Amino acid sequence: MQEKDRDLIPASAPIETGLDVASFVTSAVPWIGGPVSNVLSGASFGRKLGRVREVLTGLTEDLREFQSGVSENYVKTEECEELLEQTLKRACEERHEGKRRLYRSFLTDAIKSPGETYDEQLRLLRTIEQLQPDHFVVLRALNQPPSRDPGMMGSPGQTLQRRLPKMDKNHIAELVTQLNDYGITNLTTMDTMMTGHGAENVGHSITPYGQRLLQFVLEA
Numbered sequence: 437m438q439e440k441d442r443d444l445i446p447a448s449a450p451i452e453t454g455l456d457v458a459s460f461v462t463s464a465v466p467w468i469g470g471p472v473s474n475v476l477s478g479a480s481f482g483r484k485l486g487r488v489r490e491v492l493t494g495l496t497e498d499l500r501e502f503q504s505g506v507s508e509n510y511v512k513t514e515e516c517e518e519l520l521e522q523t524l525k526r527a528c529e530e531r532h533e534g535k536r537r538l539y540r541s542f543l544t545d546a547i548k549s550p551g552e553t554y555d556e557q558l559r560l561l562r563t564i565e566q567l568q569p570d571h572f573v574v575l576r577a578l579n580q581p582p583s584r585d586p587g588m589m590g591s592p593g594q595t596l597q598r599r600l601p602k603m604d605k606n607h608i609a610e611l612v613t614q615l616n617d618y619g620i621t622n623l624t625t626m627d628t629m630m631t632g633h634g635a636e637n638v639g640h641s642i643t644p645y646g647q648r649l650l651q652f653v654l655e656a
Contacts, residue, residue, distance in 0.1 A: 516547070542652055578621065
């Protein structure tokens with residue numbers, strides 16, 4: 437994921453306001469326009485509105501052809517509006533384009549598949565906020581399929597170093613420790629020597645919660 441700063445409103449719309457963005461969303465996907473209008477009319481994003489528009493434009497693309505009575509009822513709830521507000525506030529402050537795509541995927545999933553409690557959704561949102569782009573790089577590496585021809589012996593740490601040759605091994609170890617702390621992985625045997633296939637199966641260290649988060653990473 438490469439970083440592209442889009443912290444200003446696009447040049448084509450230098451005086452665009454939150455209500456302008458809400459109007460665009462409403463015209464594209466009318467059934468989500470209400471909560472978007474409520475959030476944007478009550479929040480001030482200033483010169484970073486372009487980031488919010490980026491996320492909402494992607495969201496409308498994801499929902500344009502989508503139809504679900506359950507989802508249409510969900511977006512009318514106070515819970516959905518609060519989740520939308522919490523996500524857009526974080527997206528507004530996020531410089532990294534890749535993480536803003538994660539916020540888009542998060543919102544799309546929340547609307548298309550409602551059912552998780554607000555507390556569960558907020559936990560996911562807070563985790564996304566805490567993670568750095570390198571965490572997602574490591575998570576993708578963990579998710580790679582095992583090599584067909586592993587060495588006779590190896591360790592999970594060596595497997596990750598091979599998959600991430602440009603990343604310092606100490607940095608990899610630090611990132612894995614942090615992923616463990618967040619409940620995303622449970623890889624505590626970085627330097628333990630195993631038979632080749634054992635060392636390669638690092639994907640098993642991704643927890644169910646981590647798999648939930650990985651869904652957004654892969655979609656983004």
